[in-house]
Amino acid sequence: MQVAGWALYGALGLLLIHLFAFAVAITWHLVAIQVAMVAVLLLTSHGLRTLFGRRGWRRLGLGGLLWRLALANGAAALGSQLVLGALIALVIRPPASLGGLAGGSQFVGYVLQTYFVLWLWTACYFGLHYLDRYKQAEVDRWKLAAAAREAELRTLQAQLNPHFLFNGLNNIRALVMEDPARARAMMTHLAELLRYTMQRNGTAQVPLATELEIVDNYLQLEALQLEERLRYSLDVAPDALPLLLPPMTLQLLVENAIKHGLAPRPAGGLLSLSARRAPADGSLCIAVRNTGVYQPRPGHPGVGVRNVQERLHLLFGPAAAFAIGPDPLLPDTVLAELRLPAPALQPLADERSAD
Known part of the structure; x- marks a missing residue:
């Protein structure tokens, strides 16, 4: 020069x-x-x-x-x-x-x-x-911020295993003496769920289709305990299956709906899950509904909901939206809605697999 x-x-x-x-x-x-x-x-x-x-x-x-x-x-x-x-x-x-x-x-x-x-x-x-x-x-400032965000994200992901394991073992413990066969079946499903969480440790995002497999495992696990008190339906558009979301996000929403909505009710209730790709911008729209009354604790969200909120904020910032509250269309129903940006807009859309 x-x-x-x-x-x-x-x-x-x-x-x-x-x-x-x-x-x-x-x-x-x-x-x-x-x-x-x-x-x-x-x-x-x-x-x-x-x-x-x-x-x-x-x-x-x-x-x-x-x-x-x-x-x-x-x-x-x-x-x-x-x-x-x-x-x-x-x-x-x-x-x-x-x-x-x-x-x-x-x-x-x-x-x-x-x-x-x-x-x-x-x-x-x-x-x-x-x-x-x-x-x-x-x-250097961006690298430092990215490293801090990655460390925080891994910390949040590390919370999932003990949180889920605690809930699963509590359910199995209640059945060991009452029904050993059902307890063994629950242990099998729990092992599949834990294997999934360990395989996906360090993975920023997974396809919706993969997440639905683990949700199905979880629902079968809960059905062994709740029996006819748990009724559920899944309505997922085929074009939404390849879209990405943080691992265990859907499972945590379903778990929250069952734990706080259906399980405390003697008659149980209905859980419905729907997923669509928005025609306007291609974003992933997920809705989880459950029978129940929304009773939030101000300033004290559950571990699962807080984990979902914090991971979405770290990965997408304001581009993602999450809300939970009474369903405006259905009485005695709680609605959890999740909207994730289209793949082209996702800051961390590349899936970093640790398999």
Whole structure:
């Protein structure tokens, strides 16, 4: 970049001489002087750049930097003009008609001109350096934020195993003495569920079709305990099956509906799950309904619901929506709605599998 910049500066000098110094012809001597000037300035700027790096000037504050640059640029301007004058006098040897251009009485003016040019170069150099540092700081800040988000997401995912295991073992414990055969069947389904959670540990998102398999396992597990008190239906559009969502999200919503809605009711109730792809923007829309009355505890959502909310916030930010409350259309029904952005809009749509 320096070579191109100084070469452009030399060519611009020749052009200005040609345009405004009508009495001066463009000869090889004049071209040689410009080439020598470009070479000297290139070496000078390279020397200044080396000085800035070795002396740590790029880390200095503005006050400490300016006076150092004033001295360095002054010395560099004087030295470069002395070297250039020597080259002109001893090597190029222009005719007398160009003597005024080569030095002599105008030497001080050339030094001041070079001093000004070196200040411009220095301003560009430090400006680009500070811009590069700013961009790198932005990259580092984004990397740090991503690492923090990833760590928080893994922490939330790690909560799922003990939370789910606790609920499952409690259910099995209640059946061991009463019905050992059903307890064994529940243990089989629980093992499948735990295998799924371990396989998906570290996976940001999974297809809806995969999540539905684990929901089916979970419903069979709950049906062994609740029997006819649990009635459920699944209505999933085929074009929604490949869409992605965080693992265990659907299972947690279904578990929440059964645990807080159906299980406490002596007669049980109905659970329905529907999933559609929104025609307008391609987003995934999920609705889980259950018989019951919505009774939230302000400021204290359950572990499952809180986990879903926090993971959605980490993965999608405001692009995802989650709400739970009374169904506005059906009496004595609780509705949990989930809306996830289309794959093209998902920040972490790439599935990082740990299988």
